Amino acid sequence: MSMGSELEGRSRVVAAYDLGTTSYGEVHKLQQRLQGQRREGQGRDTLLLTEHRPVFTLGRSHPRADLRVPEETVKEYGIEVVQTERGGNITYHGPGQLVAYPIVALQPYGGDVHEYVLADPIKLKQILINLLTNAVKITPTGGAVTLSCEETGKWVTLSITDVGPGIPGDIRDRIFYPLVSGRDDGSGLGLTLAQSFVHQHDGLIEVESRPGCTEFAILLPFEN
Numbered sequence: 001m002s003m004g005s006e007l008e009g010r011s012r013v014v015a016a017y018d019l020g021t022t023s024y025g026e027v028h029k030l031q032q033r034l035q036g037q038r039r040e041g042q043g044r045d046t047l048l049l050t051e052h053r054p055v056f057t058l059g060r061s062h063p064r065a066d067l068r069v070p071e072e073t074v075k076e077y078g079i080e081v082v083q084t085e086r087g088g089n090i091t092y093h094g095p096g097q098l099v100a101y102p103i104v105a106l107q108p109y110g111g112d113v114h115e116y117v118l119a120d121p122i123k124l125k126q127i128l129i130n131l132l133t134n135a136v137k138i139t140p141t142g143g144a145v146t147l148s149c150e151e152t153g154k155w156v157t158l159s160i161t162d163v164g165p166g167i168p169g170d171i172r173d174r175i176f177y178p179l180v181s182g183r184d185d186g187s188g189l190g191l192t193l194a195q196s197f198v199h200q201h202d203g204l205i206e207v208e209s210r211p212g213c214t215e216f217a218i219l220l221p222f223e224n
Helices: 024-039 071-076 113-117 121-138 190-200
Strands: 003-008 013-022 046-052 055-058 080-083 090-093 099-103 146-152 155-162 204-210 213-221
Touching: 013 024, 024 046, 024 080, 024 099, 071 080, 099 190, 121 155, 121 190, 121 213, 190 204, 190 213
Parallel strands: 013 046, 055 080
Antiparallel strands: 003 013, 046 099, 055 090, 146 155, 155 213, 204 213
């Protein structure tokens, strides 16, 4: 573990660890161990942050045939294929993509996983406020910041676009990493937590940036 810190909410403290680059299997084993401790009332709420080596993970109800290409071809590119017990279909993880795994006790949420997982409008509002605040701070006087919402099939897309200088090239590939910020007064945690929240809801957060235009897009399944 290359970093450990504590993130304190209104009444809970979460131990956050940056594990660096890892294989999917080793972090999965760590999750299982921490989950076992929490079930027994031991340990503490934890947030694991990592980049996986290239891997496709398959949901329990989706066979390897869903890869659409021979598994041997995938392995030739150095990409591991792992069958998991989670729901959903195929997910790719690789270098440059931050993955966040929360391991928390559900008792404060009434023991109901839905109360913890389902979209929290307060959290969503805070994420939008953070992104809008960042956009406003870096947009020159007279410039515009645009917030849009679009429903496309099974997805809802929330987009925040500014006309600022763009994300510096030296941090563009690490913008979702903890403690990385393009502003001198930034905490470097806002985008990390936003990405974690979106992933918990089977969504995506994407960014496109160039001088004069930066767009953050949050894609969430409509059913959530």
